[in-house]
Amino acid sequence: MVALPFTNRRIPAMAVAGDRALRARATMAALAVFVLAVSVLSLGVGAAGVSLPDVLGKMASGEALSLRERVVLFDIRLPRLLTGLLVGASLAVSGAVMQGLFRNPLADPGIVGVGAGAGLGAVLAIVLGGLLPPAALAFTGMHLIPLAAFFGGWASTLILYRVSTRRGRTSVATMLLAGIALGALAGALTGILVYIADDQQLRDLTFWGLGSLAGASWAKLTAAAPIMVLALIAAPVLARALNGLALGEAAASHMGIPVQRMKNLAILTVAGATGAAVAVSGGIGFIGIVVPHLLRLAMGPDHRYLLPAAALLGAGLLLMADMIARLVIAPAELPIGIVTAVLGGPVFLWILLRRRGIVDM
């Protein structure tokens, strides 16, 4: 067999043992196809009985769409699809970033109270937002609730990191316990706010607290999307730093990583992604812990690949969960948080069973 000169050069580079970059790239390509497929499927599924092939057929033949078809497709399903993609990606990426920052696969914004902190921020904005000076209200506009959720998430991440990290090492036990305390505190404050809320606010709160994409609209999406997009853009910047941090803060700094700045950016990213996601869709659990864990099993923990892959898998899985939520008891629908909990809870337990050692660290 004739050896081609270019294959001679390329094959050794692919055969380096322990280098999982190729596998990671293949996984990402497969995930991209998966997200695309689920997106198309999601546009075609719903209680209204508008089917995508019909609509596409009409569009191809130049026939006008009915008002009903246009509303269902462009004002209900499309914003819901985009919200689902962004929320899923944000939850999974903030989980992966937080786990990298805390150097622990159990750190998840939902589990350690960051989601609760973000929720408290959102509830504060809904109930007490009216007390803000008009100028501040006009300035923040529709972004008020996502911004408040972001600050709530930021404050709780910061407190959590301060409490559980000493000399660059994070204690898992302290982190989980501090997360319980933070979550309880945020829950109690949220409860007090619910008491003083008026009827309209109570309705907003209930609807929001269900943890659902059902309320997705262009207005909500445009309010929260900028923060999520910013966080998703910041995430890849963190990849090299999170890889270095796996070796500890001192080692990371000797590798040339500006550790303090990167830690601050990571905390802002987690708060932004979690806060904005919570603001649009309420509490959706387990995406942030299950997605990065499955990906580490499949392609390794290198954050340069893990973060984009988590965005893709998170987006795809959340869309799938949303479709299940819409279909199982159609025409009514389940809150998506129930679906992710039913699917994610057992996976989380399985992770704990497989690696009981990580809790003792």
Next chain:
Amino acid sequence: MLDAKDIDVELGGKAILRGASLQAQAGRLTVIVGPNGSGKTTLLRAITGDLPHSGSVCLNGQNTRRIPAWALAEYRAVLPQASQLAFPFTVHEVVRLGLVGATALRADATHLPTRALERVGLAGYGGRYFQELSGGEQARAQLARVLLQVWQPVVAGVPRWLFLDEPVAALDIGHQLQVMTMARDFARAGGGVVAVMHDLNLTAMFADDITLMLDGQVLAHGGVRDVMTDTNLSHAYGCALRVSSLPRAGEAFILPQAAEIA
């Protein structure tokens, strides 16, 4: 060269280092020795910026405090005493983390982790999970990562530096010799090496310069025969030690005089 002047370190209100100074030349292997608690590791960690300290540290003529982390990483790599790793990285992936700055841009960059592993005697270990290695193997894998970071000992006439905190502590005698030889080769090629060591005989065999520490201060600094004297060592370690010479090579070796301890 490395010029650390008047380093004071206080931990919890207690003075650990008092006015310690250390000079090390590129092209030479400088070893810091001393009994437990004498401040060897503290001095190294102060020099590498891991501990708050007073005094000044200049590397290649620049104050290290004024150099951003990324620029410093280009010509200085540090091996810490204890290593930790979160997440299941392979050995290859851990070593590749040492590819930073200009080295990462080299045409042969993809092959360098493998070559670094060969240099520390871990050829063929790239595909294993780091956490599954033994303690000594993990230590050598970390060494490969650190070595990769300063792969060429001299770049554009500027020496690069290796700071090693007890690089052979967890190793068997064969790998001790291999690692010390690697460190010496790095120095022979023009780079600077500063290592904290416990083993006096290995130190005598490989060091060009020795700094002997006691109670947070430098007791003696200089060539092997200047520092390794019966008086210096017996005083520092609080036991009777005699410096002899190897029959053939004439290198110094140190023998504890058990009878004289009491």
